[in-house]
Amino acid sequence: MDETTLATGVAPAEGGEAVEGRAHVEDAGRSADGTATAGRVQPQAQPAASLTGHLRQLEAEAIFVLREVAAQFERPCLLFSGGKDSIVCAHLARKAFMPGRIPFPLLHIDTGHNFPETLAFRDRLVKELDARLLVRLVQDSIDAGRAQEEADGDPSRNRLQTVTLLDALAELRIDAAVGGARRDEEKARAKERFFSHRDAFGQWDPKNQRPELWNLFNGRKHSDEHFRVFPISNWTELDIWQYIAEQGMELPGLYFAHEREVVEREGILLAVGAFVRPRAGERVSRARVRFRTIGDMTCTGAFRSSASNVDEIIEEVAAARITERGDRADDRRSEAAMEDRKRLGYF
């Protein structure tokens, strides 16, 4: 893919472009300091061991899918959000094409409401992967009048991402966008395919999906259509954490317990920051929390936790009685909130 044409109008990603030299995720950024500090990368002591059992099968399946993407499409990209699922996808992509480079760029749709820690981590990871990063800003879509900010005190830009994403896919002529969605996350996703066809308007038609048999993935399409591809469809949250542990992967510190200022809103704990300011009657408190998913600061709920390393998180997840997305204010809007957003072209 031609870097210069792709990069037109791209906001400069801080230190995000490929630099010389190769580094592996596992080797970089280890710290002797074992404490979990937000904004720092959580160090992992365990080396990457040979996988066994279900994780080995899940990894092989994901790698097979990623290679099919590289083989069947001309201009794929890997959607990168900075969340653990997309970090795992990037890690798998590196493994799929070793010792070569990942043959497609990472694409980040930046809402502008990210945790600063997410962006710092993203830029480091891209360097270590020797990958190419493209960034598109939701703010640009708003400035161009293509998207309208919600009229709210702390507007969620979750819906607006779709506009920027579809614009970016069209501009970059992306024919397959790889994402880290999992079928266990939400009930509408349970019926998602590995190769999910999108029409010329980026829409998903859940009632008219192509049957997906054996591991024969049909990536044929008309020129104005594209695919969303989900290599980790069959993974659960617990699989992700077990994999992270076994591979000794680095993650943003946000996933580990740390102290921060939070405010409780509609039963969800939000991190106080530039995009979330306490409203009248809300009380700011300091709490030891961590995040199970990382999205925008405006809608990603923190929860009280003392799990400060991967093993403790695995224990916590195994015992958890609430789904990960249960903390996402954006899904709570209606019973079929996720399905509605997906139909319109959401991730």
Next chain:
Amino acid sequence: MDLLRFSTAGSVDDGKSTLIGRLLYDSKAIFEDQLEAVEQASAARGAPMVDLALLTDGLRAEREQGITIDVAYRYTATPRRKFIIADTPGHIQYTRNMVTGASTAELAIILVDARKGVLTQSKRHSFIASLLQIPHIVVAVNKMDLVGYSEARYQEIVADYRAFAAKLNVRDVVYIPISALYGDNIVSQSEQMPWYRGATLLHHLETVNVGAGRNNVDFRLPIQYVIRANGSVDQDFRGFAGQIVSGRIAVGEEVAALPTGIRSRVAGIQRGEERPERASAGDAVVITLEDEIDISRGDMLVRVRNLPHSSNQIDATLCWMSEEPMKVQPQAVGHFSGQWYWLQHSTRRVRASVQELNYRIDVDTMHREDAETLHLNEIGRGQILTTEPLYFDSYQINRATGSFILIDPHTNNTVAAGMIRDRARRVSELVAKQEEGERPAVPATRSANVVWEPVAVTQPMREALNGHGAAVLWFTGLSGSGKSTVAKALEQRLYALGVRTFSLDGDNVRHGLNRDLGFDAEARAENIRRVAEVARLAFEHGNVVLCTFISPYAADREAARALAPEGSFWELYIKCDVEICKERDPKGLYERAERGEIANFTGVSAPYEEPPEPEMVLETDRHSADELAERILEALARAGIVPGAEH
């Protein structure tokens, strides 16, 4: 922890969604907020109790119509095993969804409503499970609470199903009486059914043998992608990436690339950062070769002495998945006039047309019907012509290299799932040739089959009639090791037990069937290939087949193994020190070989490759033939193949 993929099929009426909801709920795979959402939704619909089915019916349309219309995937895990559940609708108009769900499953749960017994729908699911070669079947007799937990009713249903299943090609069927609504025999043993002493459903799912459907013999690596790198470490690296779909391979072994047929050796295997010495079915690897060979996506790496079939005419079972009926085009070779499809097989995509539809199968009665074409959700058998040859195995032997999909070139939709039966050869061609007074040519690569005719009396029916199972016992070992002696001792015992046997002996077949063959490696391979095919026929006719062949090459024995279903081929290594064999030398062969009178004599001037993983090792230099025959007999009885001997 390992992984089991299973499928369920059914409609709201038979309680399938409730069963899955129950499995998730009882194994604690349901979260509080999901349960809360379901409680709210149940209340909103005025349901009297929490409807666990709502947990699994994802899409809005389904919730509104109260039916499951697509394949949905569910996940749960116990400390022993992770489960991927393909949850599919059961109505006839969703046959394609059932086929989709079954395509990746290793186990199928067939639901039977205890009040209604074995209905059409259960039969349909079973037929699809057998068609897709799902190795394990669980017949869950549900709603036992509504028949008063009656053992008699349960036994009646089991007997009905058994009678029906005899017509199917299924190997492992387990019956469990349950109540999904109340959780009886799902996770814990039911107090209502003390008469049932078998495993609970979850326990069975946790312990059933996984990997039974995997072919560990025939090495096949369809190339997905060629990885090139020229970094400082890997100068001009060129590796072939793909997932090994069957068999195994090790560094240093000889492979051939298809379609070119060029041979090389494996220089290295990579799996991520790892550089393993060997890799096997399921592994996603990058392989480098010792020689520079032109290989690209769609090619296949195989072992030199274990080749797939190659043909551009195939005989296949098709399940039609599109609203647009199948286009049949009886046309001359290589001339397509728009009525064609893309055929995707492993990592290869070629143009194809359906030349002939032999018949349609009524999925409810399994009867064959004449038909012009196939419509949505119909299953049939057809002859397909492709523009380039495919490299395949029959679906029965290898799910990965025996399956394909058809894609409509205009809509790009996936319109059919296909399972390869064999190379196609239309009867008309054969008949025309014979009329000209010519015998049909028999190509050297593989015998030219006429359309494979399904038998009227199946192997399970024969086994039921015989009162014992069928198996292939392959005695391998040096000349003079005692293969025939042990086999004869065993055969006499089997005869006394009333077990039907069929024996094939190395010396005897060379008097007739194989008298045209010599003893070099190629001829030995052909010798074993023919014998293995004969053994298969005898096996399929319900016999315990005893084959006594030196069969010195592991690859030949593996090829023979590949012809029989998993678990029914027993490699019995008759082990004996070569010096003792020479002493015995019943036919004076060693003496002659050592004098140089016999070329390629195993153990003297030709190698014997010891079986790496035989089912049994029988040491004739340490035990008598009678003792060893007893041991085999006991093992056969334990495996349920023959009735237990009375002592």
